[in-house]
Amino acid sequence: MLHDYDWGDAAACRDTDPDTMFVEQAKQERAKTTCLGCPVRTECLAHALDNQLEFGVWGGMTERERRALLRRRPTVTSWRELLESARAEHARATTDPRCTAA
Incomplete structure (x- = not known):
């Protein structure tokens, strides 16, 4: 689940200068x-979307x-729930042999 731990x-x-994530144009x-490859990229994105964060790369x-x-x-009321559901569906589709083409 996306909300079971402090994903940050x-x-x-986490060890990067925060200013590097709040840049403009090409630096973005x-x-x-x-x-x-960030292990919590989805959680981070859901946080930004649910809280309508205006600035920075999330x-x-x-x-x-x-x-x-x-x-x-x-119409999305919870990006966390939507992305969590999509992640679970993707995991099922990639592990269930009935969902893969032969």
Whole structure:
């Protein structure tokens, strides 16, 4: 589950200068690379979306990308629940042999 622990302690950026995640334009792409492979990327993104955080790179998305996502999905009331459900479905689909093509 996304909310069972303090996910920030496991974040790939936990020891990074926070200012590197709150940058503009081309530097945002570099900041997003910090999120690649982060074990709590989904939790981070859900936190940013649920709290409508305006600034910084969170969960591998810039503020512009998050705003666009929020506009496309205005009926989502809990990104944490939606992303948790998607993660569980993905795990089932990748481990259930009936879900893989032969």
